[in-house]
Amino acid sequence: MRTPTTAATGIxxxxxxxSALGDADAAALATLSTAAQAVDAPHLDPVDAAYVRRRHAFxxxxxxxxxxxxxxxxxxxxxxxxxxxxxxxxxxxASIELEVHPEHRGRGVASTLYARVEERAxxxxxxxxxxxxxxxxxxQDFWERHGFTVGMVxxxxxxxxxxxxxxxxxxxxxxxxxxxxxxxxxxxPNPAPEDVVPGMLDLHTAMNDxxxxxxxxxxxQWPVERFRGYERAMSARGxxxxxxxxxxxxxxxxxxxxxxxxxxxRPWLGSQxxxxxxxxxxxxKLGLRLKVAMLQRLAEREPQVHHIDTWNAESNRHMLxxxxxxxxxxxxxxxxxxxxxx
Numbered sequence: 001m002r003t004p005t006t007a008a009t010g011i012x013x014x015x016x017x018x019s020a021l022g023d024a025d026a027a028a029l030a031t032l033s034t035a036a037q038a039v040d041a042p043h044l045d046p047v048d049a050a051y052v053r054r055r056h057a058f059x060x061x062x063x064x065x066x067x068x069x070x071x072x073x074x075x076x077x078x079x080x081x082x083x084x085x086x087x088x089x090x091x092x093x094a095s096i097e098l099e100v101h102p103e104h105r106g107r108g109v110a111s112t113l114y115a116r117v118e119e120r121a122x123x124x125x126x127x128x129x130x131x132x133x134x135x136x137x138x139x140q141d142f143w144e145r146h147g148f149t150v151g152m153v154x155x156x157x158x159x160x161x162x163x164x165x166x167x168x169x170x171x172x173x174x175x176x177x178x179x180x181x182x183x184x185x186x187x188x189p190n191p192a193p194e195d196v197v198p199g200m201l202d203l204h205t206a207m208n209d210x211x212x213x214x215x216x217x218x219x220x221q222w223p224v225e226r227f228r229g230y231e232r233a234m235s236a237r238g239x240x241x242x243x244x245x246x247x248x249x250x251x252x253x254x255x256x257x258x259x260x261x262x263x264x265x266r267p268w269l270g271s272q273x274x275x276x277x278x279x280x281x282x283x284x285k286l287g288l289r290l291k292v293a294m295l296q297r298l299a300e301r302e303p304q305v306h307h308i309d310t311w312n313a314e315s316n317r318h319m320l321x322x323x324x325x326x327x328x329x330x331x332x333x334x335x336x337x338x339x340x341x342x
C-alpha cells in the first residue's frame with residue numbers, strides 16, 4: 001500500500017495490492033459495488049468478497065488488476081478506481097472503472113480518483129483510455145466532462161431459462177442442423193487437449209471480426225500462453241467453463257465455438273463469453289446451432305441456472321438476430337467511451 005494522499009474534503013486515497021486483497025478490503029469493495037449497483041443497475045447480480053478477491057487477482061488471463069485505488073472517509077469506503085492494461089496487444093490502452101458509493105456522490109470523489117488513476121496510466125505509458133457507463137447516466141456525463149467520447153453503444157441481454165420454449169428451441173436447432181450438416185458439435189473440457197489448442201486460437205481470434213464502431217482498438221492477439229492463462233483464470237475464479245465446438249466432419253477443422261461460464265458462488269447465473277465462427281465457415285447457421293445446443297446442455301447439466309447474460313454491440317446485427325430468436329431481452333444499455341491523453 002502506498003502512502004495515502006488527501007483528496008476531496010475528508011477523503012483519503014490509498015492504493016491496494018489487487019493480487020493480495022485482505023478480507024476486510026475485499027468485503028468493503030463488495031459492499032461498495034452492491035450499493036452502487038442498487039442505484040445504477042438494480043438488475044445486476046450482487047457480488048461478495050470472494051468474487052471481488054478472485055476477480056482482481058486473476059482477471060481473465062491470470063493477470064491481476066494493474067492498479068486499484070480506494071477513497072475512504074474515515075472507516076467508510078467512499079469509492080474505488082481500477083485500471084487494467086492489456087498484456088498481449090494494444091500497448092497504448094488502459095481500461096478504467098470507477099465506483100462511488102451513493103451516499104458519497106457529489107463530493108468530488110470520482111474526479112479525485114480519476115485524476116490519480118490517470119497519473120498511473122501515464123506512468124505506465126498508456127495514452128489511450130477506455131471506460132464505460134450506463135447509457136444516458138450521470139456516469140456517462142462524468143466521462144464526457146473529462147474528455148471521453150462515445151465509441152460504441154452496447155446492450156446487455158438476458159435469457160431467462162424458464163422462458164426457453166423447448167419446441168421453439170428444437171425448431172431453431174433443426175433449421176440450423178440442416179444448414180450445417182457437414183459439422184458435428186463436440187464438448188471441450190478444461191483444460192483443452194493439446195491437439196485442439198491451435199484451432200482454439202483461431203476461434204478466439206475470430207472475435208476480431210466483431211464490429212467496433214468508432215472504438216480505436218488493435219486486433220486481439222491469442223498466443224498459447226494467453227489461452228492457457230484464460231483456462232486457469234476461470235478455474236481460479238470458481239467458474240465452470242462450458243465450451244461447445246463445431247467441427248467439420250471431413251477434415252476435423254474447427255469452424256466455431258460458444259462459451260458459457262457458471263459460478264460456484266452465484267450458481268443461478270450464467271455468463272456468455274465468446275460465440276464466434278471463423279470466416280471460412282460462416283453461412284451455415286453455426287452460431288445459432290451452437291447457442292441453442294449450449295442452452296439445451298445447460299438446462300440438463302446446470303438446472304439451477306436462472307438466467308444467462310450476454311453483451312453485444314448494438315451494431316452487431318447478426319448476433320443480435322440470434323439472441324432475439326432465442327428470446328433474450330434487453331436489461332441495460334451502455335456507452336463505451338475512449339479518450340486520448342494529450
